[in-house]
Each structure stands twice: as C-alpha cells, then as structure tokens.
Amino acid sequence: MPGHRPLITGIGAGVLALGADYLAHALFAVPLLPEQAGFLLLKVLPLSAFENMLKALGVLARPLLLLGATVVIVALYAAATLLGARLLPRVYVVGVTALAAVVGAVVAIMAFSPGDSAIGVAVEVVLLAATIPVVDRVLDGLASPGTVNADRRILLRNLFYGAVGIAVLGIGYANVRRFTTALAMREGSRAPSEVTNVNDFYVVSKNLGGDPVVDGATWRLNLPTRSLTYQELLAMPAQPLELTLECISNDVGGTLISNGMWKGPRVTDVLALTTVPSNAVWMLMESTDGYTESFRLAELTPDHLLATHLNGAPLTPQHGFPARFLFPGHYGMKQPKWVTRIRFSNSDQPGYWENNGWDERAIIKTMSRIDRPADGAAAAAGSIEFGGIAFAGSRRISGVELSWDGGRSWQAANLEAEFAANAWRFWQLTTSLPAGHYRVSVRARDGEGTLQTSKTAGTLPNGADGYHSITLDLA
Secondary structure, three states: OHHHHHHHHHHHHHHHHHHHHHHHHHHHOOOOHHHHHHHHHHHHOOHHHHHHHHHHHHHHHHHHHHHHHHHHHHHHHHHHHHHHHHHOOOOHHHHHHHHHHHHHHHHHHHOOOOOOOHHHHHHHHHHHHHHHHHHHHHHHHHHOOOOOOHHHHHHHHHHHHHHHHHHHHHHHHHHHHHHHHHHHOOOOOOOOOOOOOHHHOOOOOOOOOOOOOOOOOOOEEEOOOOEEEHHHHHHOOOEEEEEEEEOOOOOOOOOOEEEEEEEEOEHHHHHOOOOOOOOOOEEEEEEOOOOEEEEEHHHOOOOOEEEOEEOOEEOOHHHOOOOEEEOOOEOHHHOOOOEEEEEEEOOOOOOOOHHHOOOOOOEOOOEEEEEEOOOOEEEOOEEEEEEEEEEOHHHOEEEEEEEOOOOOOOEEOEEOOOOOOOOOEEEEEEEEEOOEEEEEEEEEEEOOOOEOOOOOEOOOOOOOEOOEEEEEEEO
C-alpha cells in the first residue's frame, strides 16, 4: 500500500467527503459541491454551447452534469494528493486539506443563492476538508503493524472500505434519483384537448439535486411586514384564470407548452396585505429552491395570480405547491414555483435564468404548430385534414395560414373559437392534395395583426423563432 498511499488517500477522502456532502444536502439542505460546480460551469459556458448541450441531452443534461461533476471532483482529490505527495511529501496532507477548504469556500461563495446559509456553507467546507486527515490517520493505522493488533487492523480496514462503499452507494442512489426526477421532467402532450391534463403538463426545472417537496403546514409566504400561512392564502378571494404556459426553451414545433385552469388570489390583493415602499419599482421573488425572479410593479394586472390550484386541484409538487406566480404574456421562467418570499426594490435584481444569459423580459413570441398529420406521415392523396395550435401570449391569435408550395402561396386555416384571452388557440384546415411529396409550413398572426417571423432563431436568449414544418408523402 505505501506506493499507492496518496492515491488511496485522495480517492477515499473524495468519495467520503462527497458522500457526507450528499447526505447533509438531503437532510439539512447544506449546499452540494457538485451542484455548485455545475452551476458555475453553466455560467461560464458560451450560450451556444449550453443550447447545444440541452438539445443533445434533453432532460438528462442536468443529472449528467451533476454526475460528471461528482466524478471530476473525486478525480481532483486524487490528483491533488498525488501531486502534493510528490512535491511536499512531509506535509501534503495539510496542504491538500487547506486546498480543499479554500476551493470549497470559493465555489460556495461564487455559487451562493438565497436558499443557502452561512452555516450551511461552513458545514460543507468542513465536510470537504476534514475527510482528508481522517483518511490519512486511518491509513496510518493500516500501514503500521505495531500500532494496532491484527484483529483491530482487520476491523479498521473493513470499516474504512465499508464506509467508502456506503458512500459510493449513497452517491449512486442520489444520482439515480436525480435521473428519475429528470425523466419525470416531461414535455407536454400534442394538445388533444383545450385543457392539458396535469399528468401531461410539461415540467421543466433548474434543480440538479431534485425539486423541493414543501410541507404546507409549515410553509410561509414572507412579506416585508408579515407572513402568510397556506391556510391564510387559501382563505383569500380566489380568481380563476385559463392560461397557457410555455417554456422559453420550447423549440419551433416543440411541446414545452401546456394549457391549464388556474386559481388563486390576485397578486395585487396579496401585496395589499403588506407595505409597498413608495419608491418601489420592482417586486423581487424568492423560492424554496433558491430560484429568484423579478417583475415590474407597474405591469401588474388583475390577471396576475399567486396560484394555489391547477385544473381544480391543489398544485402538485412538480407544479409549485403550495403556490406559484402566474404572469400572463411571459415565458415560464418568469412564473416562479414554490415561492416563499416577496421583497421590493427601486432597481432590478436579475433572476436565476437572467443571470445565466436569458432575456429579462421573456415576452412570449408568436408561435404555431402542426399536430395533424404527424411529421413524415404517408397517406392517400385526396382530402387531408391539418390541425394544430397557435399562441401569442397576451396578444392573442387573429389568423393562421399554411403553405405546401415552399411559401409561394398561403392558405388561411379556420380558427376554432377562442378559449380565453391568455390561452392557446386551435386551428384546422381541410384541403385536397394530389399525390406527391410535400413540405407543409404554418405561420400565425397575433391579435395586433403582426405576422410571425420566418427567420429561424434558437431558444437562447429570448425564445425560438421560425415556421414549423412537416413532411407529407401522398400516394
């Protein structure tokens, strides 16, 4: 073992440190180093690289990032001890311990979020650094026959490798749960009905470590001059709102869009329960998971809700129980879930996604999508029925057109009756087409008469642009 001593020290300390960090994160909400490292990586990645990663890996991007960061951190523990043993053989344990503490503290400070605490950061740093001298001391006992008798040495060895094994299993279990959570993050359905079933509603989350599950009995909405319990929030006059939510990451033709029947008190009624400073311009929101967002007070309307219900039932944990904000006309990133605190400011404090390169305003762009027939479908020539959705946020939809001749001509589709001012609109068009190969495109006009742009753009930084198209083979 002497020749491999630094390597075993580094790997053992890294695994045990992260195992303890994962456990403390799960039990006491102590910050998690791999999650913090992943967050910092996303902040420095070029927007194009981040977008390509999301497209290539989809919902698995974040759990893979967490797992990758975990493996890299253990490897760095091993590399640091090997290099330290070579350069400073007599004091490398002290040096690597100090390095782990400093790096852990720097990363924690740089990735600090409103949900973190100074005590939690201190605990995290201790866990990351303290395992190194502990592992070194254990290995000293195993390497020195005269220190302990054979039976105690065997027990010590078994305890050490058992602890490392348990830590590996714990880390593995935590990451499997995160993959399960990611797979549960789903795209919406292809709009078979006006209202999306809660189980088919799209779900997107920032949380590498899994979404929070909030206890309604202990939850509080903290306002500057008071706090509200869940029961007090439910006792307030509730306003219904039919609203389509769309993620700013929704690609052209994508399904990160769903429509629901929401209910909850008006934001203006909630703010009437506290004192809003006369010079306040922005409302600042914080959530249980550390998510932050901001909204201009001047833009609040009676349609802006603090929702407690979706489709007639209390919000599920995935959709923000006990309460989430709804701000019609904006992408989902502006509508935080699991909200716990409201503050006011005369200056903006950009939210979580804005700090990662996304647009501050996040105004919904006009979109349209072909849902019927399916892309690449083969059918008999003759009567073909097209159908789909269009959405422009609060601007509503005034028209939808289709083209199957490369955009040389456009045919007006029939709009179904409007469900609500802030809901998607269904359209359909039945026409007769001869045999051949077709590329069919769709475009929409919003309620102001502005035509959806044909110029293709990715989702970053302010939402995708371009016409959705499908191919169709008729024989």
